[in-house]
């Protein structure tokens with residue numbers, strides 16, 4: 206018990222780092238996903254292909270390889286200098302973005318064609334139709350799957366400890382190597398991740414109830 | 420000048436030639452009903468008029484403007500052409516009022532206050548003033564369709580297109596919707612109505628078009644078309660539906 210109390214300030218620092226990385230990466234990832242989904246559905250073959258290649262490449266390779274590619278691979282060019290935190294953020298964002306893209310694309314396609322026809326017949330152009338009619342309905346429908354991907358991405362951030370990012374997992378490892386109490390410390394880590402994820406799913410069900418399709 | 424002019428319209432889906440050659444004109448304040456067998460291309464014809472379908476050949480002019488001319492902005496042309504669908508297609512995430520005000524506000528036609536005032540007036544007119552704050556999911560089919568008509572009217576269209584507006588409704592709801600459409604016709608709205616309601620066509624239409632096999636087989640005033648059809652195909656169709 207004492208070990209845990211003594212290590213709480215350090216774990217708190219780690220938790221803040223994890224949440225910082227997660228918050229930025231998930232917002233960037235969502236934007237990447239939205240852009241890729243729209244490119245995937247755009248009426249231009251070239252754009253469809255660019256998005257498809259990106260999505261397939263990310264979904265078809267392991268997260269760790271993507272992380273090493275960005276942190277070690279890209280950093281080997283003189284004009285790239287990403288510190289380990291930003292390399293981690295970029296990797297989580299790109300990785301989540303590829304999955305978000307498919308979720309958003311499926312969400313957009315799940316909306317009845319009649320919605321677009323009604324909007325266009327009123328004189329709204331395609332981007333107004335997306336913005337006011339399709340995306341608001343699609344997002345409500347996608348919320349559970351989006352939350353699911355956000356939870357996976359949060360768990361992925363623990364892999365950033367491999368490149369030395371001082372996140373929650375990395376702090377835990379440091380404390381374990383100093384205290385030799387892996388059982389207590391890793392249990393505490395697990396509980397902390399669990400609580401964040403539990404809060405995320407609470408937030409998601411709140412939003413779902415709030416924006417339920419009437 | 421005709422409100423709508425269709426000349427040598429053609430429309431194919433891949434190898435399927437749905438509209439082979441159709442020409443007609445609709446004058447301001449005219450009410451034209453379109454009848455024909457299921458699958459004969461009635462919806463396709465209507466959807467070509469506001470370019471929801473890209474036409475394969477010929478020309479469509481709305482109020483003098485060629486809808487496929489790249490110099491004309493199709494979104495501006497569509498603002499003049501209201502469309503009412505068989506399945507209503509209301510926006511389920513918005514209140515009834517928001518369904519009516521979205522387009523006028525976002526397209527810069529009216530300020531929010533004015534759009535709301537106009538919308539409430541239109542809802543009163545279709546008998547749904549009390550439903551402004553409801554969501555479409557809380558309405559019956561007949562109420563939804565009346566909201567859909569009001570939504571189109573909120574843009575002050577010059578023409579209204581109706582694609583079987585009552586065929587998804589329970590029988591007891593049909594009368595209210597047809598009533599709203601009759602009022603519109605009386606006020607002088609130019610209307611094209613695809614319908615199976617022969618009674619409505621006989622009562623309200625200035626002219627009835629019978630479509631079959633990719634052509635306008637016959638068009639005439641309702642009395643003549645229903646009472647004295649000239650073509651075998653018209654006779655065969657009418658003997659089934661009358």
Ligand SMILES: Nc1ncnc2c1ncn2[C@@H]1O[C@H](COP(=O)(O)OP(=O)(O)O)[C@@H](O)[C@H]1O
Nearest residue numbers: 432435437455456457458459460461462463464
């Ligand atoms: N988007 C489409 N793609 C392929 N075929 C279509 C499409 N829309 C309609 N059709 C076909 O065109 C024909 C006419 O359809 P439609 O205009 O809906 O007929 P109606 O409204 O008279 O029942 C039908 O054979 C239908 O299957």
Ligand SMILES: [Mg+2]
Nearest residue numbers: 461462463583
């Ligand atoms: Mg039809």
